[in-house]
Amino acid sequence: MWFAFEKEAIGTITTYEGLLSKETVELLQDSELIRFEIEKIKELSRTDISIIHLLNNLIIEHTLCIEERLYQLQFMSSKERYKVLLETTPEILQTVSLTDIASYLGIYRETLSRIRSEL
Numbered sequence: 001m002w003f004a005f006e007k008e009a010i011g012t013i014t015t016y017e018g019l020l021s022k023e024t025v026e027l028l029q030d031s032e033l034i035r036f037e038i039e040k041i042k043e044l045s046r047t048d049i050s051i052i053h054l055l056n057n058l059i060i061e062h063t064l065c066i067e068e069r070l071y072q073l074q075f076m077s078s079k080e081r082y083k084v085l086l087e088t089t090p091e092i093l094q095t096v097s098l099t100d101i102a103s104y105l106g107i108y109r110e111t112l113s114r115i116r117s118e119l
Contacts, residue, residue: 001104002069003096005089009058028095078107079115 004010012021016038027033045051072081082105085092092101102112 001100002065003089003092003104005091005095009061011058011062013059013062028100073106078105078111079118081105082112082115083119 010025012023015021018038025033041051041055045055072084076084082101085101085105096104098112099109102109105112107115
C-alpha cells in the first residue's frame with residue numbers, strides 16, 4: 001500500500017511488462033485519473049527520445065520510492081515511520097483515514113493511536 005497525492009504518478013513495472021498488476025487503485029477523494037495505454041507509450045518511445053527520458057525518470061522515481069519504503073519497514077520503528085510520513089506528507093491526515101495510515105505503516109490502529117498520543 002502507498003499513497004499518491006495531487007500531480008503524482010502511480011504505476012507498476014508489471015504493467016509495463018504486460019502483466020497484470022497485483023495492486024488496486026482506490027481514489028479517496030474526487031480525482032481525475034488518466035490511464036495510459038502502455039503499448040502506445042512503448043511505440044512512442046521507439047521514435048521520441050523525450051518519451052524514453054520520461055520513462056527512465058519515472059522508473060528511477062518508482063525504484064527510489066520502493067527502496068525507501070523497504071528501508072523504513074526493515075530498519076525503522078513504527079514511531080520513526082510515522083514521523084517520516086508526517087514530515088514528507090503532512091496533508092495525509094486531512095485525506096487518509098487513520099486505519100489506512102496504520103495499514104501503510106504496518107501497525108495496528110491502536111498502536112498508531114498510542115504513537116500519536118506520545119508525540
